[in-house]
Amino acid sequence: xxxxxxxxxxxxFYKNVMGERxxxxxxxLSLEVKKGxxxxxxxxxxxxxxxxxxxxLGLIFPTSGRISVLGKDPRYxxxxxxxxxLPEHPYFYDFLNPFELLDFYGSLFGMDPRTKKKRIxxxxxxxxxxxxxxxxxxxxxxxxxxRMGLAASLINDPELLFLDEPTLGLDPIGTLEIQDFLRxxxxxxxxIFLSSHLLAQVQGSCHRVAVIYKGRLIKTGSLDELLTxxxxxxxxxxxxxxxxxxxxxELLRQGGMEVVxxxxxxxxxKDLFIKxxxxxxxx
Amino acid sequence: MRNIxxxxxxxYKEALRNKLLNxxxxxxxxxxxxxxxxxxxxxxxxxxxxxxxxxxxxRFIGMLITxxxxxxxxxxxxxxxxxxxxxxxxxxxxxxxFGKFCGALYAIFIxxxxxxxxxxxxxxxxxxxxxVEIVKAxxxxxxxxxxxxxxxxxxxxxxxxxxxxxxxxxxxxTGHLTNYLQHLADRFDSIAMKGLLSFLYAILPNFENFNxxxxxxxGTEVSLRYVGKAMTYGAVYTAVMLMLGYLFFAxxxx
Numbered sequence: 001x002x003x004x005x006x007x008x009x010x011x012x013f014y015k016n017v018m019g020e021r022x023x024x025x026x027x028x029l030s031l032e033v034k035k036g037x038x039x040x041x042x043x044x045x046x047x048x049x050x051x052x053x054x055x056x057l058g059l060i061f062p063t064s065g066r067i068s069v070l071g072k073d074p075r076y077x078x079x080x081x082x083x084x085x086l087p088e089h090p091y092f093y094d095f096l097n098p099f100e101l102l103d104f105y106g107s108l109f110g111m112d113p114r115t116k117k118k119r120i121x122x123x124x125x126x127x128x129x130x131x132x133x134x135x136x137x138x139x140x141x142x143x144x145x146x147r148m149g150l151a152a153s154l155i156n157d158p159e160l161l162f163l164d165e166p167t168l169g170l171d172p173i174g175t176l177e178i179q180d181f182l183r184x185x186x187x188x189x190x191x192i193f194l195s196s197h198l199l200a201q202v203q204g205s206c207h208r209v210a211v212i213y214k215g216r217l218i219k220t221g222s223l224d225e226l227l228t229x230x231x232x233x234x235x236x237x238x239x240x241x242x243x244x245x246x247x248x249x250e251l252l253r254q255g256g257m258e259v260v261x262x263x264x265x266x267x268x269x270k271d272l273f274i275k276x277x278x279x280x281x282x283x
Numbered sequence: 284m285r286n287i288x289x290x291x292x293x294x295y296k297e298a299l300r301n302k303l304l305n306x307x308x309x310x311x312x313x314x315x316x317x318x319x320x321x322x323x324x325x326x327x328x329x330x331x332x333x334x335x336x337x338x339x340x341x342r343f344i345g346m347l348i349t350x351x352x353x354x355x356x357x358x359x360x361x362x363x364x365x366x367x368x369x370x371x372x373x374x375x376x377x378x379x380x381f382g383k384f385c386g387a388l389y390a391i392f393i394x395x396x397x398x399x400x401x402x403x404x405x406x407x408x409x410x411x412x413x414x415v416e417i418v419k420a421x422x423x424x425x426x427x428x429x430x431x432x433x434x435x436x437x438x439x440x441x442x443x444x445x446x447x448x449x450x451x452x453x454x455x456x457t458g459h460l461t462n463y464l465q466h467l468a469d470r471f472d473s474i475a476m477k478g479l480l481s482f483l484y485a486i487l488p489n490f491e492n493f494n495x496x497x498x499x500x501x502g503t504e505v506s507l508r509y510v511g512k513a514m515t516y517g518a519v520y521t522a523v524m525l526m527l528g529y530l531f532f533a534x535x536x537x
Contacts (some may be wrong), residue, residue, distance in 0.1 A: 058372045060536040077375045085371035091364040094292060097301055107289050108372045152368065162371075 002071045004160050004191045005033035005056060010065030012051055012215075025051040026215040029066070033193055033208075037188050040206035041195040046175050048215040049195040050088055053164050056193070057085055070160060081109060084158035088165045090149030094138035098129050101137060109156040116155075123151040126181065142169035150178065154185075161185065163194040173277055174180055179205055236265060286374050287382040294386025298352050303395070307351075311344040319405050330410045334417065335500045337402045341395070342424055342496075349387075349428045350451030353435040356383045358444040366537050375421050380532050382434055382535040385523065391428050395421065407416050410419075415497045419510055426517035427493035430454055434488065437528035442536055458490030492516055 012026040026048045028263040030259045032165040035040040041049050054060045056066055058074030072079040092101055099120060124130045132140070137148060153161060166182070167175040182205055186192055195203050202209060210220040240248060249259045298304065318333040360366040360383075367380060399421040406414055435451040441449070461484060468480035492513045495505045 038430070054367075058369055059370055061534075080371060080373040085368070087364060087367055089364070090368070093296065093297060093365060093366065104289065105295060105368075105372065108286055108369070108374055110285065110373075115409075150493050156372075 002047050003032045003067065004070055005031075005039075005054070006068040007031050007056075007083055008065075008066045009104045010052075010055065010067060011061045012048075012060070013063045021027060024215055026055075026062075027167065029212065029215070029217050030208050031217060031220060032064075033191060035191055037207040038182065038184070038192040038205055040202040040209040041071045041193070041198070042209050043195075043212040044197055044204055046197075047212050049197075049212065050164055051084075051215075052212075053193070053195055056162065057083075059062060077165065081156065082124065082158055083158065083160045084153035085154040085162045086164060086166055090152070092137050092143050092148065092152070093182075094144075095136060097136055098124060098151070099133045101148070102151060107154050111156065119155060119157065123154055127151050128177070143171065143174055146170055150181075155236055161190055161192045161194075163192060165196055165198075166194055166221065167196075167198065179254050195239075226266055232260060284376045285387060285512065290297050290369070290379060290382025291386035292333065294383050294402065295389045298387065298390035301316070301352070303351060304348055307344050308394050308397065310317050311340055311394075312401060314340045314344075315398060315401050315405060319408065323346065331408065333405060333501050334402075334411060334414070335496065337439060338417075338424075338496045340421060341398045341402065342427075342494075343422070344398070345391070345395055345424060345428055346431065346452070348519050349391050350435055350455070352387045352390055353432045354439055354447030354451055355444050356387060356436065357439045358442075361537055371536060376533050377529055380436070380440070380529055381525070385430065387432055388429060391432060392425060393511050395425055395428065398426075414499070416495070416502075417503055419505045420495050420499045421509060423493040423495055423513055426514050427490050430488055430490070430493075430517050430524070431458075431465070433524035433528070437531070439522045440528050441530040454488065455490065458488040460488050461489040462491055464483070488520055489496055489516075 008030050010029045011024070014023040014025060025180070029048075030053065041052065043049050051060070055062055056074060057080075058076075067074055067150055067199055070079040089255055093104075096104065102120045102123065103116065106120065121130070124133050127150055129144065129147055129151065130143065137145070142146065148168070150163075150166065151164070163182075167178050168177060179253070182194075184193060192205075194205065204224060207224050208220070208269070211218045236239050237248070249262065252259050315337045318336050357366075360369075366379075370376070399417075402411065402421075403417060406417065408410065431451060431454070434454055435447055438450050439447040462478050464484040464487070468477045468484065471480070473478050495509075498505050
């Protein structure tokens with residue numbers, strides 16, 4: 001069985017009106033995404049992440065190299081029945097409401113009316129849009145547009161998902177909900193290819209990542225491989241006040257270990273924010 | 284086919300919301316309706332003036348509606364990136380382009396029918412008659428707009444909205460002057476000039492083929508054979524423009 005995504009030696013140069021190569025977006029990039037994994041593409045703004053996704057979708061074409069998505073060339077339209085795509089800034093026909101838009105997209109996949117309607121209401125409920133299903137999309141906030149985009153990418157229950165900055169515009173709670181939802185989708189066997197410049201979100205979601213910079217692949221591997229610091233171990237201790245820390249350091253030194261640092265454990269600002277909001281909701 | 288109809292439907296719904304087009308239609312309706320009150324001419328002349336003026340208004344406003352709808356179709360989809368959400372689905376570029384073309388034509392024809400029905404009502408109120416030649420004139424006008432839509436759409440696969448609109452208007456004007464190219468060619472001795480002008484005459488659209496306004500006004504019958512020939516010319520020209528547009532769009536990076 002072939003990998004859902006194979007990219008081999010792909011370069012992309014953008015040309016000016018005279019046909020001269022002016023801007024190099026990707027340079028000899030190669031990577032593979034395995035079935036059933038969540039693969040993260042990391043890189044700063046302008047590194048080529050969106051360009052790669054658009055190449056994988058056949059929206060633009062490589063200058064050189066080969067691409068295969070679900071075993072097909074991206075120019076082939078048939079494989080798109082099995083994929084879903086969330087663009088970086090979702091744009092829709094804003095005179096439609098969520099139901100009409102998802103109905104339109106569902107029809108493009110040839111879904112039968114009953115299945116389509118069931119799927120639409122499932123997605124609207126799951127993504128917190130049920131109360132707004134008759135509101136015109138032009139009145140949506142950024143966060144709602146992002147959720148709408150995710151719903152649109154899932155209408156056909158795809159086996160391969162392309163998500164370009166999936167949590168852009170969402171608050172921390174919304175981000176957590178989407179991350180949980182993506183984990184659920186992955187447990188169902190879906191392969192997810194997500195691109196982001198938000199490192200913490202990628203760390204919480206992905207099995208493997210690739211880091212690209214200025215169009216070149218810099219590093220790729222599992223999160224464990226990439227993030228493990230050789231020969232250093234985190235130990236969390238309860239009940240060790242300031243007066244006991246020196247004793248702990250001494251014991252470890254006697255055991256032949258070097259103590260790199262000891263400090264009070266702090267929760268992240270994100271965890272604090274979520275805790276406060278949850279407590280308010282319960283109250 | 285299903286995807287073509289779906290895209291045509293959404294294109295039509297979007298066109299209905301275009302305020303400029305609604306204003307143009309309203310202007311046309313008011314202008315045609317006002318011909319009802321032409322009473323300064325002799326009664327025998329009034330009907331001719333009404334038909335001539337109204338057909339002129341319909342042709343002009345119909346042309347503007349055609350270029351404004353069609354010129355914006357692809358550039359706006361690309362600019363707003365709504366095209367990426369469609370082409371990432373199992374929709375081929377051919378289906379997308381043809382769907383946009385059909386949706387635009389649907390909107391153009393609705394406007395043409397509204398203006399045409401109003402004209403026929405005015406003529407009936409004025410002359411207590413139904414002029415079947417007006418219907419032939421309107422059908423040919425419809426084909427003229429189909430050709431203009433196809434040309435504008437072809438250009439829009441590679442150009443901006445403003446360029447498409449200006450180009451569409453210029454091609455409409457040129458298309459009504461194409462016959463002069465042949466006369467001009469006869470007046471030059473230079474083979475190169477003759478060749479160039481003959482070449483331009485052959486490739487530029489000849490919109491005068493669809494213009495039977497004078498015949499209608501003078502009460503001359505327009506034969507069904509002529510209508511058939513003009514429609515065939517229009518269909519062939521449209522097909523060539525759509526194929527050319529598809530060749531450009533197939534390689535367009537969106």
